[in-house]
Amino acid sequence: MYTSQRQLRQNESPISSPSRSSQPSSGTPSPLSGSPASNHSYGRDMRGMVGIDIPANEAAPERVKSSDTLYFRPKKIYQMEHEHPSRSTLVQLHSKPHPDDFASSYKNANADAGRGGVESGKSCGKQPLHTMGAEYVPDLDFTKLVDDWQKSSDDFYEFRNSATPQVEIKNDSKGNYELWNSPEAILGRHQLRRDSFSQGNSDSMSPEGSLLSRDLYSNVKPIPLPRNSQPIFTPLSNLEAERRSSYTTSSNNNSITQSNKLPFAKLKYSLPIQGTTVPASFDSNVSSLNFLPTTTLSTLSELQLSPNAMVDLIQKLPRNFLNLPYSQRKKVMIEYAPHQDYKALMSLVKKFMLTSSKSNFSLTGFVNNAPATEVTTTNSNNNFQNASRNQSNNGNDNNANARPPQRSRHGSIASQFLSSFSPSMTSIANMNTNSLSGCASGSVRPDDKGMEILGHRLGKIIGFGAWGIIRECFDIETGVGRVIKIVKFKGHAKIKRQVLREVAIWRTLKHNRILPLLDWRLDENYAMYCLTERINEGTLYDLVISWDESKRSKISFAERCKMTIFLILQLLSALKYMHSKKIVHGDIKLENCLLQKGHKKSEWKVILCDFGMSCHFDDKHPYRNDTKDKSINSSKRSRNESGEETSLVKYPTTNFLPDELTNDFDVNEDLKYQFKNRKYDSYTPKKVASSSSYSLKPLNSPSSSSSNLFHKPASQPQPQHRYPFHGRHNTTVFPNLGPEPSKYIGSLPYASPELLKYSDTRRSKSVDLHIYDSPDSSQSEISAASLSSSNSSSTSSTGNASMNTKPGVAKNSPSSSLIDEPCNTSPLGPASDIWALGVMLYTILVGKLPFNHEFEPRLRSLIKSGEFDRISLAQVCKYDKKSTEETMFQGLYDTVIGCLTIDLDKRWSLERIEEVFQNEIKLNESIYDDNDL
Ligand SMILES: Nc1ncnc2c1ncn2[C@@H]1O[C@H](COP(=O)(O)OP(=O)(O)OP(=O)(O)O)[C@@H](O)[C@H]1O
Secondary structure (H helix, E strand, O other), rough: EEHHHHHHHHHHHOOOHHHOOOOOOOOOOOOOOOOOOOOHHHHHHHHHHHHOOOOOOHHHHHHHHHHHHOOOHHHHHHHHOOOHHHHHHHHHHHHHHHHHHHHHHHHHHHHHHHHHOOOOHHHHHHOOOOOOOOOOOOOOOOOHHHHHHHHHHHHHHHHOOOOOOOOOOOOOOOOOOOOOOOHHHHHHHHHHHHHHHHOOOOHHHHHHHHHOOOOOOOOOOOOOOOOOOOOOOOOOOOHHHHHHHOOOOOOOOOOHHHHOHHHHHHHHHHOOOOOOOOOHHHOOOOOOOOOOOOOOHHHHHHHOOOOHHHHHHHHHHHOOHOOEEEEEEEHHHHHHHOOHHHHHHHHHHHHHHHHHHOOOOOOHHHHHHHHHHHHHOHHHHHHHHHHHHHHHHHHOOOOOOOHHHHHHHHHOOOHHHHHOOOOOOOHHHHHHOOHHHHHHHOOOOOOOOOOEEEEEEEEEEEEEEEOOEEEEEOOOOOOOOOEEEEOOOOOHHHHHHHHHHHHHHHHOOOOOOOOEEEEEEEOOOOOEEEEEEOOOOHHHHHHHOOOHHHHHHOOOHHHHHHHHHHHHHHHHHHHHHHOOEEEEEOOOOOHEEEEOOOHHHOOEEEOOOOOOOEEEEOOOOOOOHOOOHHHHHHHHHHHHHOHHHHHHHHOOOOOOOOOHHOOOOOOHHHHHHHHHHHOOOOOOOHHHHHHHOOOOOOOOOOOOOOOOOOOOOOOOOOOHHHHOOOOOOOOOOOOOOOOOOOOOOOOHHHOOHHHHHHHHHHHOOOHHHHHHOOOOOOHHHHHHHHHOOOOOHHHHHHHHHHHHHOOEEHHOOOOOOOOOOOOOOOOOHHHHHHHHHHHHHHHHHHOOOOOOOOOOHHHHHHHHHHHOOOHHHHHOOOOOOOOOOOOHHHHHHHHHHHHOOOOOOOOOOOHHHHHHHHHHHHHHHHHHOOOOO
16 A cells, blocks of 8 residues: 655644655645645745745755755754744644545545555556655555544644634623724723733633633624534644643643543542543533633543542652653553553643643642641542652652752642642642632632532633633532533622622522523632533524524525524523513523534523523513513413414423423422432433433423424433532522612623613713623722722612612612612513513524624614614515515514514513414424424
8 A cells, every 4th residue: 555654744734743844755746835834835944044045946856855954854843843833723724735635636546556556656647746655554544544634633723723812802791882892892801801800810811711702793703613523533643742731721622532541540530431421521512612722630531530540640650750761751651551542641741740830839848838637628638638648658759858959849740730730739728628718818719720619620711701700610529510600709799799699590590491500609708609510512602603694694594594493482481481580681692592402403402591680570560571462471371271272382392391380490309319310320411311300291292203393202302401419508698689780781782772771861860880881890890999989888878779679670779879860660671681582583593683883872872773684684584485475484583573672562572472483383384394403
């Protein structure tokens, strides 16, 4: 078999095999010849860099040779190894040949070889020499190699992207909107948010903590959604493995192959085995918005290697391990871990060495200074106890002071490993033995990666909001991945009140289309931690981006309409539930609708999250329009009574629960459930779903086994979230939270006209604009600064106001004592949620916001006028089927118009929307059947 290994090596990222870049080819132009990664380019560049002129008439082979002289090679290697990741990414991108070109050229050549037998490179026929090398490697499946390489290149590209700090352009729009979409505003928000959340937290500021780009309103072309992330099975080259280890972050899809499992890990670690209980984050198809580099913890979990096991391994290594030549390190590693990926392990060990200098932890200091009692209290410190014990028992390490300078600076490799989980062991001891706030004053923060909260180890940041950061986390016992939302308030009483209110409301919401609050903890002086399930497939925002604008829609209009109805019906269910509890969400938008995908689209689930803007509304709320449409309500009642019609009007997903009956989970049941699963079963969401005693009954039994989107089989997977911890660590006392933020605007493009008008009125009467319109922490800081002297009086007056007024009434404003405000009724009620729902519907269908303008006042007036592009909407919803005059999805069109109606008396209710949607399904039955997903 003929191979073009050299070509393959050249076409690999030059970073991965810089020393193999010689090209023994003729001057035949390479498809890559224009690439900066090609050898020709390197040859020219390198000489140019050292001031050597390259004769224009010099033959290409000569140029190539010159690039491979001993003189140039070290410099080239140096360059490649030190290239900035983003530049490398570009090189990788541009140097990559078209897969088809390359693979087909090889395949053709291979076919030729097959016909002609094993001969010299000449048998490649018309294949240019550069694509067909002259090396014969027995038993090498070159096609597979190329395919694997292509996969790894794709993933590596994603890795590079994720390792490259990205500029966040996220307009969560809770802030002041004066220049809400301008670059300055964006930068300003970044700065403020960084100041607010990061405060020197290198993790937050690192690429993996980089802010997320998810701004629909940005002029920047959205990042395309990533493809399904397949694990890479191709082992890395040595150089690549080491290169990656030099990054402070690594990739979700990085070097660790599934075949490279550490056997001893299985014996020692509680992390579950791949495929059943590996945290969902590892194999998830995350959106670009959530696609961030993994942490060390994640890498370990991919290896299914526990910190303990890693420590054990590190303890066995010779003290001078990192100073050994590569071949010896490899030998040692293979000796101690014979059946696993020595490269990955070596990378991991080296990574700890490289990052250890950032740590303020020194095992020496710890062993000598830390009282033993500090680390003997909790199980979670076992790792660290083991490490210190082992260090103490190790004759070589007995006298820490006798260590060579390098060792005393870096500590042992084991200690570096441990310190990668936390910069301070002492702080961890405090963290686990004392209140969380005990850590906040030290150099380490309790919300840092690697810290333990609510029985979970914190991992990477996967989301940023105006209020908090979202970190993945892993159950200490089972390794199951979940998520913790961390809202830091520190000294800001207003933010603290706000998050307390969020938790107070969130904990009461138990519905299978609402993200569950599994547990929470309040660190009085620092932050609120909310444990919840992780939903892996991004948000509806991501989905819409992937569908693109309707002009360039990636899916047919029929499918777009059908999926919109299917998804929004789920959201309706959640909203109806909330409204029935007299709670308005207040921040309905695409980004707050998490998406959990199943194997089939009919299994997709929309989960509503973010209750930071939620508040109660008065039962007699004038804008509670969901009860206004009496005709719809009465028709619904009669329909239910008749029973017959129910089967015609199909519910979108049969595992929906009647809210009032089964959505409230019994806490005792939850605890039993938790006990059962955590004691005897390795916890997996799927297992739980199937074995759960909460088997969710379909609302309407399916009449057939059709897999139609709206005729779902009873055996469909159940929602994965459950309540294993509900309130387990709850010690929070919810004091009188004061007035609800009834006049805050969640996200400006989704804000209803009545909300804006009300806000305008208040703006004109108040100089304290920030307090009204911006619960954003950064704005709060501004407000707090400007009101520092009156802050306490404001707070106390707030408390008084709350005692005298009903929630949802304007004079309950936190700053009511500061202004002479009119006693207007708050416009924030169900109608505002419905308006926002209309904005969402439009955006999903058309692929762009109905109201959008860079200039905030213009945007506000657009919303208040209710002007939006209906033609685009009509094109999507009212297309002609098969060029007939038949109008499709008229009801969907009408619904959007109905939601985006300024007149509150005419704005549609949730019931009406639901009914129309169900009728749409019925009317368009043939489409659903035709396009069954
Ligand atoms: N359980 C989860 N699983 C996966 N991703 C999540 C989860 N919860 C939140 N996210 C991601 O994090 C982002 C921010 O979360 P959330 O909206 O709760 O924070 P926030 O501070 O209230 O943000 P904002 O108010 O600006 O929308 C979400 O848009 C989503 O992309």
